[in-house]
Amino acid sequence: MKPSHRRPIIAANWKMHMTPQESIEFLRPFLRHFTRELPLDTVICPPYISLPAATEVLSDVKQVGLGAQNMSAEPAGAFTGEISARMLKELNVEYVILGHSERRAIYGETDAEINRKLITALEVRFKPIFCIGETLEERDGGKVEEVLQRQLVHGLESIGPRRVTEVVIAYEPVWAIGTGRTATPEQAQETHAYIRSVLSEMYGEDTAQKIRIQYGGSVKPGNAAELLSQTDIDGALVGGASLEPGSFFEIIRNVAEAIPGESA
Numbered sequence: 103m104k105p106s107h108r109r110p111i112i113a114a115n116w117k118m119h120m121t122p123q124e125s126i127e128f129l130r131p132f133l134r135h136f137t138r139e140l141p142l143d144t145v146i147c148p149p150y151i152s153l154p155a156a157t158e159v160l161s162d163v164k165q166v167g168l169g170a171q172n173m174s175a176e177p178a179g180a181f182t183g184e185i186s187a188r189m190l191k192e193l194n195v196e197y198v199i200l201g202h203s204e205r206r207a208i209y210g211e212t213d214a215e216i217n218r219k220l221i222t223a224l225e226v227r228f229k230p231i232f233c234i235g236e237t238l239e240e241r242d243g244g245k246v247e248e249v250l251q252r253q254l255v256h257g258l259e260s261i262g263p264r265r266v267t268e269v270v271i272a273y274e275p276v277w278a279i280g281t282g283r284t285a286t287p288e289q290a291q292e293t294h295a296y297i298r299s300v301l302s303e304m305y306g307e308d309t310a311q312k313i314r315i316q317y318g319g320s321v322k323p324g325n326a327a328e329l330l331s332q333t334d335i336d337g338a339l340v341g342g343a344s345l346e347p348g349s350f351f352e353i354i355r356n357v358a359e360a361i362p363g364e365s366a
């Protein structure tokens with residue numbers, strides 16, 4: 103049975119999609135679906151350039167939070183093309199995705215850099231969505247646990263038990279991202295349980311039980327509720343299926359309806 107103190111969190115990672123105007127055109131119909139309070143957190147992470155438009159549309163909306171897809175670890179200065187935590191804060195951003203596998207693989211972000219970003223994000227009281235996950239080669243080579251343990255231990259270095267409960271871990275097997283190939287609920291649960299066991303070794307069982315762990319990788323309306331029914335799966339990070347308001351809300355509704363005592 104899933105502990106009810108971990109509130110489910112469904113986040114949309116729009117990646118490099120959605121201009122400011124397209125973001126407004128997404129959000130207006132999307133928000134109309136929220137006809138009553140739902141027992142979960144919903145987060146939209148648009149590209150930087152579309153954040154001001156999203157901030158405006160979401161200004162009086164309590165049920166949908168705003169996140170960025172990345173940020174600099176530096177507070178300010180000569181870092182051309184970078185965006186600071188303070189800039190995001192001014193736009194009412196609450197969440198920030200850090201260490202996404204595309205940032206690691208395409209832009210060469212290391213565990214150490216991601217750790218610095220996590221520390222900066224927690225200093226300004228963001229809720230970081232900290233992505234970890236193995237490649238297909240690493241899975242086939244029997245290295246899943248070794249990779250996840252390394253990413254967790256280095257990524258969370260010097261972050262203490264009080265602050266770590268603000269972090270949302272997103273387990274995203276790289277082979278399941280944008281491929282249509284989802285981990286089975288059992289496969290995902292097994293890995294989430296392993297992640298929680300590493301967190302328990304690092305912080306103790308009580309703290310590990312408080313940390314939300316999302317699954318990401320080809321989550322769709324048809325598989326979200328089953329994935330989230332697993333004991334250690336507390337949410338979803340959604341790419342492709344978050345780009346259309348109806349399909350993203352269907353994920354949210356299916357998950358909400360599967361929470362005992364709820365119907366959306």
Ligand code: PEP
Nearest residue numbers: 279280318319320341342
């Ligand atoms: C992602 O990149 O965070 C993701 C989960 O993408 P998709 O849902 O498209 O697999």
